[in-house]
Amino acid sequence: LSQNELKQQVAKAAVEYIQPFLGSGVVVGVGTGSTADLFIDHLAGFKDQFMAAAASSERSAQRLAGLGIPVLDLNEVQGMPVYVDGADEINARLQMIKGGGGALTREKIVASVAERFICIADESKVVERLGKFAIPLEVIPMAVNAVARKMRTLGGDPVLREGFITDNGNPILDVAGFSLDDAAQMEAIMNNVPGVVTCGLFAIAPASVALIATQQGLRTMKV
Ligand code: DER
DSSP: OOHHHHHHHHHHHHHHHHGGGOOTTOEEEEOOSHHHHHHHHHHGGGGGGSSEEEESSHHHHHHHHHTTOOEEOGGGOSOEEEEEEOOSEEOTTOOEEOOTTSOHHHHHHHHHHEEEEEEEEEGGGBOSSTTSSOEEEEEOGGGHHHHHHHHHHTTOEEEEOTTOOOTTSOOEEEEEOOOOSSHHHHHHHHHTSTTEEEESEEOSSOOSEEEEEETTEEEEEEO
16 A cells, blocks of 8 residues: 555544544544645545534645635634544654644644544554654744754754744744653653744653554554
């Protein structure tokens, strides 16, 4: 199976997985990226089974609206049963690196309002240890160099994501060079660096379940 076929498989599986949580007043939290795009496309076939979506990016909001799915501002949402999103890396504890698509801040916010985070990924995202993928940091513009220096003192190798600005108007530093034994501790450290808006480690609050598409079929990971 091609990677796109694997992503299609897991996107479809996610729509099936969330069926029991749908209902007339339900809001579905929707992630960002190429796998989330396919989830959105499948979700559109069930738009009469839930009320609206909460989107984690303008990209996803536009795709949802384009398919006739109402998109709510998160301030209109009191809670949601599920948030479905991809990952750049995920380990056996369902801790993730996210932000490859640059949506990490709104992803983390929408995920924080949901009861369950359902990660959808193809097998290439599953790793023993997080950190081969550089950790994205959304940073306030005036703090880019201060945060980069701090990352270097921590042993990281920060690189500005050239020509990219997030939906929130901020630049991103991608920080390579960390091999993470304790991802939650590193997330806490990075969260506290002045100027960091969001760290792309989703380790303190990992996914609740991961649906992984593999060449041998669909695999479900739980903690
Ligand atoms: O940027 C993100 O957090 C995306 O969810 C990313 O982690 C997964 O993107 P993909 O589905 O295009 O690989």
